[in-house]
Amino acid sequence: MTTSTADNTTAAGQPVDGRRSGSGASRKLVPPTPLIRLFPRLRPYVGRLSIAAVCLVGAAAAALAFPAVVRHLLDAAFQARDRNLLDRIALFLLGIFALQGVFNFVQVYLLTSTAERVIARLREDLFAHLVRLSPGFFTELRTGELTSRMSNDLAVLQSTFSSWISEFSRQSLLLVGGIIMLSLTHRSLTLTTLAVVPIVVGAAILFGRRLRRATTGVQDRIADAMGTADEVLSQIRIVQSFTREEAEVVRFRGLLGGVVDAAVHRAFLRALFFGVVGFVAFGGVVAVLWQGGRLVLDGVLTAGSLVSFLLYAITVAGAVGSLASLFGSYQEAVGAARRVFELLATQPTVVEPVPATRLEHPVRGAVAFQNVGFRYSDQSPPVLNDVSFSVAPGEVLALVGPSGAGKTTIASLLPRFWDVTSGRITLDGHDVRDLALADLRGAIGMVPQEPALFSGTIRDNILLGRPDATDAEVRVAASAAHAAEFIDRLPEGYATPVGERGVKLSGGQRQRLAIARVFLKNPAVVLLDEATSSLDTASEQLVEAAMEELLRNRSTIIIAHRLSTVRRAHRVLVLKHGVIVEQGRHDELMEIDGLYAQLYRSQFRADDELTLAAGQRIRLD
Numbered sequence: 001m002t003t004s005t006a007d008n009t010t011a012a013g014q015p016v017d018g019r020r021s022g023s024g025a026s027r028k029l030v031p032p033t034p035l036i037r038l039f040p041r042l043r044p045y046v047g048r049l050s051i052a053a054v055c056l057v058g059a060a061a062a063a064l065a066f067p068a069v070v071r072h073l074l075d076a077a078f079q080a081r082d083r084n085l086l087d088r089i090a091l092f093l094l095g096i097f098a099l100q101g102v103f104n105f106v107q108v109y110l111l112t113s114t115a116e117r118v119i120a121r122l123r124e125d126l127f128a129h130l131v132r133l134s135p136g137f138f139t140e141l142r143t144g145e146l147t148s149r150m151s152n153d154l155a156v157l158q159s160t161f162s163s164w165i166s167e168f169s170r171q172s173l174l175l176v177g178g179i180i181m182l183s184l185t186h187r188s189l190t191l192t193t194l195a196v197v198p199i200v201v202g203a204a205i206l207f208g209r210r211l212r213r214a215t216t217g218v219q220d221r222i223a224d225a226m227g228t229a230d231e232v233l234s235q236i237r238i239v240q241s242f243t244r245e246e247a248e249v250v251r252f253r254g255l256l257g258g259v260v261d262a263a264v265h266r267a268f269l270r271a272l273f274f275g276v277v278g279f280v281a282f283g284g285v286v287a288v289l290w291q292g293g294r295l296v297l298d299g300v301l302t303a304g305s306l307v308s309f310l311l312y313a314i315t316v317a318g319a320v321g322s323l324a325s326l327f328g329s330y331q332e333a334v335g336a337a338r339r340v341f342e343l344l345a346t347q348p349t350v351v352e353p354v355p356a357t358r359l360e361h362p363v364r365g366a367v368a369f370q371n372v373g374f375r376y377s378d379q380s381p382p383v384l385n386d387v388s389f390s391v392a393p394g395e396v397l398a399l400v401g402p403s404g405a406g407k408t409t410i411a412s413l414l415p416r417f418w419d420v421t422s423g424r425i426t427l428d429g430h431d432v433r434d435l436a437l438a439d440l441r442g443a444i445g446m447v448p449q450e451p452a453l454f455s456g457t458i459r460d461n462i463l464l465g466r467p468d469a470t471d472a473e474v475r476v477a478a479s480a481a482h483a484a485e486f487i488d489r490l491p492e493g494y495a496t497p498v499g500e501r502g503v504k505l506s507g508g509q510r511q512r513l514a515i516a517r518v519f520l521k522n523p524a525v526v527l528l529d530e531a532t533s534s535l536d537t538a539s540e541q542l543v544e545a546a547m548e549e550l551l552r553n554r555s556t557i558i559i560a561h562r563l564s565t566v567r568r569a570h571r572v573l574v575l576k577h578g579v580i581v582e583q584g585r586h587d588e589l590m591e592i593d594g595l596y597a598q599l600y601r602s603q604f605r606a607d608d609e610l611t612l613a614a615g616q617r618i619r620l621d
Contacts, residue, residue, distance in 0.1 A: 038161070041121065045114045052114075055107035056166065062100035063182060067315070069093055071308035078463035108166060115162040121152050126343060134348040135417045136376075143230055148223035149339050156219070156336035160329060168326050175319035176311050185309045187299065192287050194316075201279045207273035214266035216335035221262050225255040229442035265397075288313045303420050350416050356436035363443045364428050365524035365555035367391040367414065371423035374409060374578075384578040386423070391555050393524075398560040398569035400599065405575035407559045409571045411527045414557070415444050427525070436561055447550070449559075451514035453502030458487055459494040461502070461513050473520060481516035481546040483509070508543055524552060528558045564583035572596065 042049060073089040130146060138146075146197040222602055232239055232248045239248055292309055295301040301309070376380045384406045391397045399407040412418055413425055416432055425432045445465075453461050462474050469477075474494065478484040486509055492494045502510040518526065528547065547616040553570070560566050566586050574589065574596045576584035582594050589596035 041118050048110045048114055052107040052110040054167050055103040059100050059103035060170055062096045064177040065096055067308040067311035071304040072305035074307055111166045112162045119154055119158040126150055129344055134350045145223040145227040148226040151217055152222055153336040153339050160333040171319040171322040174315050178316040181312045189288055192291055202423035210269050211331045214269055218262045218266055220261040225259055228255055285313050285317050350419055352437055353434050357430050357434040359439040363524035364393045366428050367555055368426045372420050373422035374420050393555055394553050396551055396556040396569045398558045398566050398572045400560050401575035406578040415441050443523055444525045445518035445521050446527045447514050447518055449529040451510040453498050453510055455500045457495050457497055462516050462520055465517040469520055477516045480519045480549050481512045482542045483512035483516045511543050512546055515550055516551050526554050526556045
């Protein structure tokens with residue numbers, strides 16, 4: 001995919017904890033002349049477009065022949081009074097119109113179908129580009145705004161290119177051909193006709209720029225409104241639980257009011273533009289009709305010649321007006337194209353290394369953080385300061401500490417969702433920045449606290465771990481995650497739809513599917529944001545058993561919330577303000593009586609054995 005490198009403006013991203021990212025966001029490179037960048041996408045369709053161009057010229061020629069034939073028809077009727085000639089001319093006209101209809105059908109079909117294919121491929125390329133951008137980029141723009149650009153902005157381009165190219169070419173041919181025919185008919189009348197052209201062109205330039213700005217404003221406001229709608233609908237349970245329905249409707253109504261205001265302003269500009277252009281263009285036709293009528297009265301022109309000239313004048317005036325209108329549409333399309341190509345020109349800051357080092361297989365899972373420092377942007381404070389630790393193959397390491405200590409950041413740096421600011425991270429002795437992203441991330445499995453399921457079936461969601469897995473392998477992974485027992489009870493089994501984000505399943509079921517996905521992937525390293533804190537006791541015990549299986553013989557980094565997880569770990573790292581302040585096993589850290597002991601006493605029940613047996617939620621974070 002071609003991207004511009006003309007501008008190095010950084011679009012800082014913002015991670016989940018609210019800090020803005022200059023390290024893992026994406027660079028926005030604003031492309032020049034965005035519509036021109038669509039033309040390379042037309043190359044595969046040169047043959048279709050060539051046929052359409054021939055048909056377009058044929059249709060325009062037929063339209064330009066009409067006034068000349070009308071002149072002969074009128075002269076045959078009023079001067080020669082030749083009935084046979086009149087009949088032949090009328091049949092000839094019908095033939096011209098039939099041929100024009102065929103030409104119009106072919107060129108409209110070819111251009112419209114080509115535009116559909118080009119825009120579909122552009123939409124595909126845009127989606128493919130977005131899913132490869134760094135996570136920080138998606139904290140800068142809301143999902144609803146991105147989907148608005150993919151739908152609304154591309155819809156503007158689709159509408160423009162399905163009709164604009166055809167209409168622009170046709171009107172240009174009619175304008176040039178009409179002027180030539182006018183000149184051949186009567187030069188002085190031609191000068192009268194063309195006197196309005198500079199006025200129309202000036203109006204087009206003046207209004208066109210304003211229309212482009214107005215259209216961009218409308219699209220921005222639509223994206224903002226749709227972003228809000230997407231956010232509310234995706235969190236509908238929270239909205240309803242806090243009885244925020246009416247408040248959200250009022251907020252959305254306000255955003256729509258901004259859309260309407262911007263759209264009304266654009267409509268005013270368009271209406272004023274069309275009114276001015278229409279008056280000037282057809283005012284010129286009146287002037288031609290008046291001057292031509294005087295020439296007929298003086299015997300300089302025949303009535304047929306005047307009607308023919310008038311038809312050519314109307315053709316030229318209509319072409320000028322249409323081109324002016326198309327210029328306005330072009331300006332609107334430029335605004336939409338600029339927004340689309342801004343996304344396509346955004347470069348991920350976490351890039352594939354060239355050349356990339358390949359991991360040896362099997363991956364051992366030895367992880368090391370060496371003097372790692374990290375900040376999300378140049379303006380934000382450091383999140384990690386000189387952090388060093390290692391995880392041996394098969395070792396389970398727990399990260400604990402107060403909120404904002406840097407635990408989630410550590411888990412995000414290993415798979416390179418962001419890159420370190422200083423120091424380095426290694427996997428099996430290789431700097432992760434030198435590894436192919438597919439190898440690096442393929443060796444790491446992630447189990448989030450809130451499982452991310454996609455609409456589709458249970459099988460589809462498990463297969464995310466390894467799409468080429470067999471049904472038998474999917475069942476083995478589900479059994480290892482203690483998910484097979486509830487899947488087999490479902491009427492459709494593994495073909496059961498889970499709904500959007502897994503809404504048809506319970507929290508424990510969703511979490512076990514997320515674990516089954518990692519079992520199927522079979523990574524050497526597991527990043528686990530402990531996932532039992534919001535589950536009922538029965539579900540918690542099943543998930544705990546699944547995690548016990550998952551962690552066996554795998555290098556594991558756990559963002560620990562519960563005492564049971566801390567006891568399971570071989571080592572515990574205690575972080576505060578991005579610095580490792582303590583490390584060791586639970587008992588050792590309790591003896592030190594430092595931050596870990598304070599967290600334990602303030603956030604855990606005194607009777608931890610009772611807590612473990614009852615499966616109650618005990619949080620360190």
